[in-house]
Amino acid sequence: MFNKVAPKVNISKKITKLENEILWPAQKGFGNLPNGDLSKFPKMDAIVNRKNAFMTNPLQTFWTAISNAKERIWIIDPYIFEPENNKNSRQNRIQFIIDQLHETLEACDIKVITKSHNTIENKNIDNDILIQFKEHAQLLNGLKSKGLTICDIDIKFNLTTNFDYIHDRFAIIDDELWHFGATVGGFHSLVSAATRGWDANEHGAIEFFKLVWSTEGIVGKNENKMA
Template identity: 25%
Template sequence: MNRRSRSFQPVDLALEGATGAATVNWGHLRQFRGPDAPSLLWLSVPSVSTRKEEDRTTLPPIALITQRRVWNTDPQDCEPLLGCKAFWEALRRSRLIIIFDRFLHDRLLKRLLDEFEPGRHLSLETMIVFAGKERKKECAPLVKDIQARLEKKRVNFHYLPDMMSTSAPFPHDRFAVTDGEFWHFGGSNLGLEQTLTAVSRGWSANEMGVKAFIEEAWAANDQQRSPLHD
């Protein structure tokens, strides 16, 4: 799709129905730019004195797990939460992003807001976020801030916060999609876990059946949706 010619459709945070899925350019699911084979990444930091993300293919030392937890839990720290380095690199070059997490937390939304700060270049065209009812009120202010930033960048933003943790078909597992790559998270989505956690990446989102699942989940969300502040 030509980025200059795509249509822009701002989304009401009262949420849209299942027909909104029809506006998504699902062709991006066929644009796979991940590794040649699926892989498992253990999230860590380079050292106890270097505050930045590092992904490892082997289990990190206990000292680095402990230090990462300190940096991701310190309430005085205004730096972004440490996540999965490879995921954030993929997010910054992707046109379609899907985040599916019925336990989605405001901490994750804050990291996303940091990624979408003014002046930062994005290739993003569409972002779809599925979240659960439980934290809808605490997430609402950050959702509006994200929407405002993405509107300025002419990004279509779909936020669907009505998954119920006790109801089918929504799973416990968290996952995300960056264009054609499927990511599975053992802990917090996008790798924002405080302690030891692993991320599986390199799966084909198209072969995984993401389009059909998201369209069905979108319809189910619409059936049980409620006002943002109920």
């Protein structure tokens, strides 16, 4: 009599299935979700209110996800640090993003791929942006308990120069892919949605980010070859 062979048991880590959502940022009083975001296209009064606002409300769901990130925050967006004309300022945008990377943040791998913001008149904008985030990383690390993973924030300014192939904007939070029709984080004043809940590995987002990151260029240096 042959011994019965025990069936193989899959002991791999169970991955919670991500839930797809499409979301719109909204001004105060115009969202239909508890956090102020919209789960459907805005109506005309909401559209006009947001278009005319000097400071647009970001997509709250996204920044909550940032706050809860455990490992990785990767962003691809040429205009993440570039507010719309006559709407707020670059420094306010930078400070808002820095404020979301608070001392209780667990994610330690933070990378942003954007375009150079340097101009002929000011060739130090990129370095100024990088310095602010590097100083914030030092602050975060100084607040960490001994033995915890060191936080690293890196920025590459190689879009539109070394990798001029991207139109849409993307973010990877841990293993979740976010797709934005406009600026990552939902800052734009025009009607623009974001989708979430995509498996970053399944859709090749991790490898794509690594491809863009690895293109020729120096982290934190001006990639814009101006005369």
